[in-house]
Amino acid sequence: MTIRSEILGCGSYLPERCVTNDELAKTVDTSDEWIRSRSGIGQRHIAAEGEYTSDLALNAAKRALEHAGIDASEIDLVICATTTPDNTFPSTATKVQHRLGMTNGAAFDVQAVCSGFVYGLAVADNFIKCGQAKTALLIGAETFSRILDWNDRSTCVLFGDGAGAVVMRARDEEESGAGGNGKGHNSGRGVLSTHIHSDGSNYDILYVDGGPSTTQTVGHVRMNGREVFRHAVTNLASIVDEALEANGLERSDIDWLVPHQANKRIIDSTARKLGMSEDRVVLTVEKHANTSAASIPLALDTAVKDGRIQRGDLVLLEAMGGGLTWGAGLVRW
Numbered sequence: 001m002t003i004r005s006e007i008l009g010c011g012s013y014l015p016e017r018c019v020t021n022d023e024l025a026k027t028v029d030t031s032d033e034w035i036r037s038r039s040g041i042g043q044r045h046i047a048a049e050g051e052y053t054s055d056l057a058l059n060a061a062k063r064a065l066e067h068a069g070i071d072a073s074e075i076d077l078v079i080c081a082t083t084t085p086d087n088t089f090p091s092t093a094t095k096v097q098h099r100l101g102m103t104n105g106a107a108f109d110v111q112a113v114c115s116g117f118v119y120g121l122a123v124a125d126n127f128i129k130c131g132q133a134k135t136a137l138l139i140g141a142e143t144f145s146r147i148l149d150w151n152d153r154s155t156c157v158l159f160g161d162g163a164g165a166v167v168m169r170a171r172d173e174e175e176s177g178a179g180g181n182g183k184g185h186n187s188g189r190g191v192l193s194t195h196i197h198s199d200g201s202n203y204d205i206l207y208v209d210g211g212p213s214t215t216q217t218v219g220h221v222r223m224n225g226r227e228v229f230r231h232a233v234t235n236l237a238s239i240v241d242e243a244l245e246a247n248g249l250e251r252s253d254i255d256w257l258v259p260h261q262a263n264k265r266i267i268d269s270t271a272r273k274l275g276m277s278e279d280r281v282v283l284t285v286e287k288h289a290n291t292s293a294a295s296i297p298l299a300l301d302t303a304v305k306d307g308r309i310q311r312g313d314l315v316l317l318e319a320m321g322g323g324l325t326w327g328a329g330l331v332r333w
Helices: 032-039 053-068 091-101 113-130 200-205 226-245 266-272 290-305
Strands: 003-011 017-019 044-045 077-081 106-112 135-143 161-172 192-200 207-208 221-223 256-261 313-322 326-332
Touching: 003 113, 003 290, 017 226, 032 044, 032 135, 032 221, 032 266, 044 161, 053 135, 053 161, 053 290, 077 091, 077 113, 091 135, 091 221, 106 113, 113 161, 113 226, 113 313, 113 326, 135 290, 161 290, 192 226, 200 207, 200 226, 226 266, 226 313, 226 326, 256 266, 256 290, 290 313
Parallel strands: 077 106, 077 135, 256 313
Antiparallel strands: 003 161, 003 192, 017 044, 135 161, 192 326, 207 221, 313 326
């Protein structure tokens, strides 16, 4: 029997406060035109005072469980991908586990910045495939506004807060149902493969200048935008081809590309490299900005709930973040 991780449902949550570019321009030396021309961002959601990453994660998790039609008691693994945990420890995942009323299984955080959700997908998928978990709750949640330098217009205009989640369950591959192009073992629903990479030699082009071991402070985001852009376009196109090659598929087989929503220019450049039309790319950066580990599940939930992504569709998730980290996951929805 071959086990595959099937995604049963998804959910997302955005803080109530929405800050437009024009509103931001009242306190930051910027403008709507400047932000849109460089990033495609028009607004972002900001967590309220006293609203923490665990709060966002919990709301997204509840919606994903509802969409999947299962109870929290059925979950035996909680993974939260986040760069902005409530505390240095314990993990945000354990707080979500407790607030869901779970007393079984395991919960922990994954930290790979903007690639966090893809890394978490790889971890959850492997836990399920090796039989250590049956039903997993994977969350990407961030309150990135808490680590921004609001005097640095090159970074503070790019990020927002939010959370997204998916529920994954073990299923016999032979029972996972056919769909899509029907190419052999790739026709069944679920996670076909995951691919993750990192290169620590480039850590200094995107990082936070603080931490408990160095400065004992949280610090702020620092970024060399030009270098990040260059690495992103190259690495993301490469990881997509790696995922397709591993499954014997072609670029034309992809129904939907759900990229990390960092910057519309990066997404457009990646799509062009892949020869993909805009109508096959899920784009939410204009409404959400860059929500780091939350951006892929937020975009995924948007496209599922508005009916674009249908059962049987081949969906390619990809991201790059600080580290540098990058990765992709190929999913038959």
